[in-house]
């Protein structure tokens with residue numbers, strides 16, 4: 001953790017019991033509790049080996065500051081976010097490192113509206129933490145700590161209210177759910193069975209060693225899901241990340257779909273119902289998403305990468321449906337945050353109503369070739385490398401909301417430092433495969449050359 005900043009783009013993250021120790025987590029809990037005052041705070045966590053330990057440490061800090069704490073136990077992030085509003089709590093703490101490797105854990109803070117608190121509020125917590133301005137209550141004003149079961153069922157029932165259960169049930173879809181050995185296993189298989197699907201599960205036992213696959217759902221980690229879908233002739237494969245706020249789909253042929261494609265399919269369907277709708281999406285999404293929105297008479301609002309930003313902007317512009325290219329779907333009539341089980345239910349409704357397979361729906365989308373690459377880069381070099389790339393591309397048509405997205409007539413290249421990992425991401429897309437490869441190679445060379453020249457200067 002650096003000297004006066006706790007929160008990154010995805011809350012507080014670190015290696016469990018090394019950077020994110022119980023003592024540190026208790027102090028963070030105390031700072032968050034001081035920030036909220038004597039309020040009702042819900043806590044939930046994912047299946048990581050360190051989650052019971054870290055969550056209890058946070059709870060101790062919260063109660064010491066006078067908050068009444070409700071321990072929701074193992075729960076998906078979207079279940080906690082839904083429950084905060086439903087049970088009129090004042091806020092929530094999520095102990096999860098989402099898609100990060102098993103050794104990591106994290107702490108996120110959610111407000112009473114179920115949305116992660118904005119950066120300005122995080123700074124208030126950081127000021128309390130680093131200034132040690134903690135409220136420590138006397139023995140007769142300590143917060144209570146109680147077990148609070150049932151939030152997952154409340155969330156599951158809410159999702160069901162937003163889809164046409166009858167139409168989905170009639171189809172008797174066969175679906176394979178890969179829950180990543182984490183909390184998605186506690187909701188999605190049950191939800192889909194209640195929607196009349198025949199569900200087969202993979203990695204549905206909670207295990208923080210993630211023996212089945214790593215928590216990030218991507219083609220490299222979803223081989224078992226893809227081959228199972230194909231082998232048993234399922235209609236759909238559903239994969240969540242570690243805290244089940246994201247959903248990546250596998251089509252009936254066993255192909256892992258890009259989040260851009262499945263997001264565009266969901267957006268297309270929702271915008272058909274609400275013409276002139278506004279869709280918020282980060283600069284990392286494909287131009288294909290914009291094409292689909294324009295075809296439906298909707299409007300796109302580009303943002304920085306980060307689900308909290310998407311949620312915030314979505315509320316400001318009154319968007320019904322928004323997406324991220326990593327499989328995040330935000331459906332505001334339910335809740336304006338990404339929600340994996342909600343995304344799965346919407347996709348099933350689309351398959352039922354459109355009477356098409358997922359591969360057919362993907363084939364109907366505007367065709368773009370997309371390449372997503374990563375280049376290792378230490379955190380301390382990121383800004384200098386980005387400045388150098390900006391300088392080298394200053395005469396080109398670009399968007400610099402987050403990193404730099406350079407648009408050409410026949411495609412685009414996005415170059416941006418990751419907010420959570422020591423890497424630069426280079427995404428290129430074009431209507432022509434050769435051109436897409438050529439632009440990806442150009443983007444990668446810009447970053448690599450900048451890193452090399454910095455390294456040679458150091459020597």
Ligand code: MG
Pocket residue numbers: 077098099241242243244245246
């Ligand atoms: Mg997540």
